[in-house]
Amino acid sequence: MSGVSRLARQRRFLFGRRTMWIFPLLGGCGLEPGFDAEDLFEGTGQAAFSRELASFTTPGYLDGRVFVNYGNMPTLVYGTxxxxxxxxxxxxxxxxxxxxxxxxxxxxxxxxxVREG
Known part of the structure; x- marks a missing residue:
């Protein structure tokens, strides 16, 4: 059974419906941890959330990979x-x-x- 079929069985709204994989298979991207912007975001995130930020890898598509792979721009993906x-x-x-x-x-x-005062 494919992953899509397994997901369809787990999600009631998909059960019994025809499902197919339409997501393109694209190259991933990765950045070494510890560049300046990441370090700063870690600090501002801790100040806002009062806890250490979580970092995780996602198997889905991220717009940031376009900037990393095709624009040679380090990119952080950050959200809610x-x-x-x-x-x-x-x-x-x-x-x-x-x-x-x-x-x-x-x-x-x-x-x-920007500085206070």
Missing amino acids: VSENNHGFDERVSVESVRKCTKSMALFLASWCG
């Missing part, structure tokens, strides 16, 4: 706490939107050299 990404019932935590906004504002202010 979410559930059922790209599903019909996808959702995000509103509180995590607020915290991500705070973290990004702190990052931009620091990266651009």
Whole structure:
């Protein structure tokens, strides 16, 4: 049984429907940890979320890979706490939107050299 068929059996709304894989198989990307922007985001994320940020690898498509692979630009993908990404019932935590906004504002202010006073 294919992975798509297994998923269809696990998701009630797909069960009994014809399913097929339409996602293109594209090369992945990866960056070595520890570049300046990542280190700064780690600090601003901890300030906003009051905890260490989680890092994980996703098997799905990320827009950031286009910048890394074709533009030679290091890219961070950063976002909200979410559930059922790209599903019909996808959702995000509103509180995590607020915290991500705070973290990004702190990052931009620091990266651009904005100082208080």
